[in-house]
Structures are given as structure tokens and as C-alpha cells.
Amino acid sequence: MSKDFNQRALEYHEQQPAGKLAIHITKPTATQDDLSLAYSPGVAAPVRAIAEDPELAYRYTGKGNLVAVITDGTAVLGLGNVGALASKPVMEGKGVLFKAFANIDVFDIEVDAAQPEDFINTVARIAGGFGGINLEDIAAPHCFEIERRLSERLDIPVFHDDQHGTAIITAAGLVNALEIQGKKLSEAKIVCVGAGAAGIASMQLLVRLGAAKKNLFMVDRKGVIHSQRDDLNEYKQIFAVDTDARSLADACAGADVFIGLSGPDLLTAEMLRSMAPKPIVFALSNPDPEIRPELAHATRDDLIMATGRSDYPNQVNNVLGFPFIFRGALDVRARTINDEMLVAAVHALAGLAREPVPQVVLDAYGLETLEFGPNYILPTPFDPRLIDTVPQAISQAARDSGVARL
Incomplete structure (x- = not known):
């Protein structure tokens, strides 16, 4: 900047x-x-x-419309472990988005806790006054344990947006991109660079949607996560594949999908050229993606490209998810946010992008036309239909899966 x-x-x-x-x-x-x-x-x-x-x-x-946005400050944006207090502007910002997009009230809470046990106990002891808990900017792998244990311990929704928010929007965009490219999720070879909270949650959700685990190649700082490695934590071990591929370049050869949740300029033009026909590239590192869209389009004219940035088409933006997911969960007093609700959010968002775009959206972006296709695979954050479509899908999934009080 x-x-x-x-x-x-x-x-x-x-x-x-x-x-x-x-x-x-x-x-x-x-x-x-x-x-x-x-x-x-x-x-x-x-x-x-x-x-x-x-x-x-x-x-x-006000419990029923109040969400606690809580962090320990260990993984704040791209700034790393800056501490609880320094994370407060981000937590306030998250509160702004909750209120602006879904009229949900927020208290932001920054917990100075060096150990996950201390953080878990602190959150559990204050949770009674809230309708839901949004965990934010907590480093992996502790974030997985923290969310799991709090979800088991509390009877209100606990949602780590860095995991599931990213996973939902990525999956919704990918469902549509695969449709446009004439490919099936169950057959697609998918490479994911970044095996932290967002990467692991995204792959878990894709498996839930029908991706074959043997076709998922996760890559961390040491290379491909394969079955011969002995340095994997329990969360990475789930995605260890039996393969001779060791590097990102190896994994990209013949791949249908690249998902970047890591850092800038990791996907080279040579790697992109080695991918299968009609590739899909989600370069989501922000502000600097794994490959610049200009380079990607100059290298391949048959790809669909998405980033985390608002100045390119197909922005993968978590604001499409968390405000509306919590709105739907709060409206039925859900006890949790479960897999069925995550899948419902994916399908609601993917389906909305296939509908005719309202004039108010075109006006907001200064466009004459916008329709489902390679440059429009996800709704925009200013689509007024989001507040009706996504919460309803979440509420219904909560009822159908038996976690709704209303």
C-alpha cells in the first residue's frame, strides 16, 4: 500500500x-x-x-441479534501474530460488515491468551450473552482445535470465518467455474497452495460437495503433502496423497484447478501452461495474488480466473458469506453451524450468480451488462438479493438438520 x-x-x-x-x-x-x-x-x-x-x-x-467477533491476534490479515490489541481495527471492521450487510450487532473482543486452553475457556465463559461466536484471525493449527472444542461446548453457532467463510465462497465460485468449463468436481484434479486454516477447510468442503480426495493435491512450504512425509500434523495428514509429485510444478501438470491461499507470485506462467485444457485459477492471496491476472490471461486464453481483489472480475470475498450465514442461523436460533448449512450456503451463492443481475448492481459497478459466464461466477457484495437468498437457505438447512430452536 x-x-x-x-x-x-x-x-x-x-x-x-x-x-x-x-x-x-x-x-x-x-x-x-x-x-x-x-x-x-x-x-x-x-x-x-x-x-x-x-x-x-x-x-x-439483545442476545438473539448479537455476535461476538473474537480473536487472539495470532494471524491478523497478512500481518501475522501482531497481538490481540493490534487486531482491534480488524475486529471493528468485521463488526461494520455484520451490521451493514445483515443488521447484526457485534461486540469485538480481543483476548490476550498465549495458549489455546486459555482462549477456549475465556470464550466459553462469556458466550452466554451472545447469539453466536465469530472466531477471527487465529493461527493454524490451533484454530481447528479451538473451533471444534467451542462448538462442542456451546449451544450457539461458532464459526471461524477464515476457515469456512473462505471455503464457502471458493466452493461456490468453483462449482460455477467447473460448470462453465464443462468439467465435473468428482473428476477434477485440484491443486491447493496453502495448507493453513483456509486451505484445509476449503478442501474439506470440496470433498463434502463431491470432490475425490485422491485428486486433491495440497502444497505447503515443503512441497506436496504426500503419504511418505513424516512431518504432517493431523489436519494435513488427512490430505496426504499417494503420488510421485513433490513440487508445485509437479502438481500443476495436468491440473484442472489451481487454488492459491498462500502468497504472491507462486504460480508461474510455465506451471499454468502445464495445466489441463480450460483451467480454473483462483489466486486468492491478497493484495498480491499467486499469479497476476494479466500474466494468467496472456499465458492462457481458455482459463477462468478469480482473485481476492475487488479491482478484477470474480472476486472471492468473504462478505458474501458470513453476514448472511449468521443472519440465517440467528433467525432460527441455531445451536450450531453444521456441514449441511455450509453446503446450503454454497448452493445458494452459486445459484444466485446464475440469475439475471438486478439493475441496482449494474449501477453500483457502472456496468451496462453482467451475466453468468467466465467473468461472473459469483454474486457481487452489493447484490440486494443476498440478504433474502442466503439466510433463507441457511435457516432451512438448520431446520432440516435438527439444529434450529425455531
């Missing part, structure tokens, strides 16, 4: 009031009677009711 942009960002955040979130009052407070109802003695009535029936917290408090 340029110095000018960085300065603008600092000035944006320091404008009074500092930060990006504030709390507003939802009930009248103009009279003494109002204050008596809002606090003492009026609060005694809902307190007694909730003490007898905890479910009444959804009726008498």
Missing part, C-alpha cells in the same frame, strides 16, 4: 469518534418512567424470568 493510502486509512480511523463502531440505545429514555423500566427497578422482571427460563434471554435482551 502507498504512503498516501496508509495515511488516509489512519485519518479515517482517528476521525471523532475514534474507531468504527458505537453502541446506540434501542428503547425510550426520555422520562423518569423510561429510566425506571430500563434499569432499576424495571430490570428485575426480566432478570427473574430469565433465571427461571434461560431461553427468555432471546425475548428480553
Whole structure:
């Protein structure tokens, strides 16, 4: 980023009031009677009711529309382990997106916890006041254990967006790209560079959708994750394949799909040329992708290309997912966000991109036309249909799978 942009960002955040979130009052407070109802003695009535029936917290408090965005600051954007406090601007930003896109209230909580056990216990002890927990910017592999244990321990949705948000949007785009390219997910050879939270979750979801595990080639800093390696953690071990391929270049040969969740300029023109006809390239490292779209298109004229950037077509953007997923989960008071709900989100997003694009979206992007095809495989974040389509799919999946209270 340029110095000018960085300065603008600092000035944006320091404008009074500092930060990006504030709390507003939802009930009248103009009279003494109002204050008596809002606090003492009026609060005694809902307190007694909730003490007898905890479910009444959804009726008498803001719990049902309140999500905690919580981090330990160990994997913040591309900045790494900057610590809990330094992550606060990101957590506030996440709260802005929750509110702007799905009208969900957020408290951002930054937990200074060196060990996963401390973090888990802290979150579990404060979770009762919230309708859902959005885990954010927690480094792998601890993030997997943290999410699993909190999901088992709590009866509200726990969702690590860096894992599942990325996985859902990637999968939705890939479903459509494969359709356009005339390929089947069950037969596609898929290379994924990056075996952290997003990479592993994305591959898990693709398997759930029908990808063959033997066709998934994950690549970390040491090369292809293959069955002969003895340095794999339990999460990488799941995706160890029996292959002679050792390098990224080896894996790319004949591949139908490349998914980059790692770092800039890792996919070379030579590797791209070695891929199968009609390849699909999701270079999602941000702001600098694994291969520049200009180079990719100059190398292959038969590919579909997606990035994490807003200045190119086919942006894979998590804001298409998490606000609407939580909206659907909160609307039915779901006890968890399960695999069925993740799959429902994929199909809802993929299906929406195949529908005619509303004029309001064309106006927002200054376009005359936009239709399903190589340069439009995902809805845009400003598509007004998202708030109806995705939450409904999530709510229905929650009901069908038996995790909805309503």
C-alpha cells in the first residue's frame, strides 16, 4: 500500500469518534418512567424470568441479534501474530460488515491468551450473552482445535470465518467455474497452495460437495503433502496423497484447478501452461495474488480466473458469506453451524450468480451488462438479493438438520 493510502486509512480511523463502531440505545429514555423500566427497578422482571427460563434471554435482551467477533491476534490479515490489541481495527471492521450487510450487532473482543486452553475457556465463559461466536484471525493449527472444542461446548453457532467463510465462497465460485468449463468436481484434479486454516477447510468442503480426495493435491512450504512425509500434523495428514509429485510444478501438470491461499507470485506462467485444457485459477492471496491476472490471461486464453481483489472480475470475498450465514442461523436460533448449512450456503451463492443481475448492481459497478459466464461466477457484495437468498437457505438447512430452536 502507498504512503498516501496508509495515511488516509489512519485519518479515517482517528476521525471523532475514534474507531468504527458505537453502541446506540434501542428503547425510550426520555422520562423518569423510561429510566425506571430500563434499569432499576424495571430490570428485575426480566432478570427473574430469565433465571427461571434461560431461553427468555432471546425475548428480553439483545442476545438473539448479537455476535461476538473474537480473536487472539495470532494471524491478523497478512500481518501475522501482531497481538490481540493490534487486531482491534480488524475486529471493528468485521463488526461494520455484520451490521451493514445483515443488521447484526457485534461486540469485538480481543483476548490476550498465549495458549489455546486459555482462549477456549475465556470464550466459553462469556458466550452466554451472545447469539453466536465469530472466531477471527487465529493461527493454524490451533484454530481447528479451538473451533471444534467451542462448538462442542456451546449451544450457539461458532464459526471461524477464515476457515469456512473462505471455503464457502471458493466452493461456490468453483462449482460455477467447473460448470462453465464443462468439467465435473468428482473428476477434477485440484491443486491447493496453502495448507493453513483456509486451505484445509476449503478442501474439506470440496470433498463434502463431491470432490475425490485422491485428486486433491495440497502444497505447503515443503512441497506436496504426500503419504511418505513424516512431518504432517493431523489436519494435513488427512490430505496426504499417494503420488510421485513433490513440487508445485509437479502438481500443476495436468491440473484442472489451481487454488492459491498462500502468497504472491507462486504460480508461474510455465506451471499454468502445464495445466489441463480450460483451467480454473483462483489466486486468492491478497493484495498480491499467486499469479497476476494479466500474466494468467496472456499465458492462457481458455482459463477462468478469480482473485481476492475487488479491482478484477470474480472476486472471492468473504462478505458474501458470513453476514448472511449468521443472519440465517440467528433467525432460527441455531445451536450450531453444521456441514449441511455450509453446503446450503454454497448452493445458494452459486445459484444466485446464475440469475439475471438486478439493475441496482449494474449501477453500483457502472456496468451496462453482467451475466453468468467466465467473468461472473459469483454474486457481487452489493447484490440486494443476498440478504433474502442466503439466510433463507441457511435457516432451512438448520431446520432440516435438527439444529434450529425455531
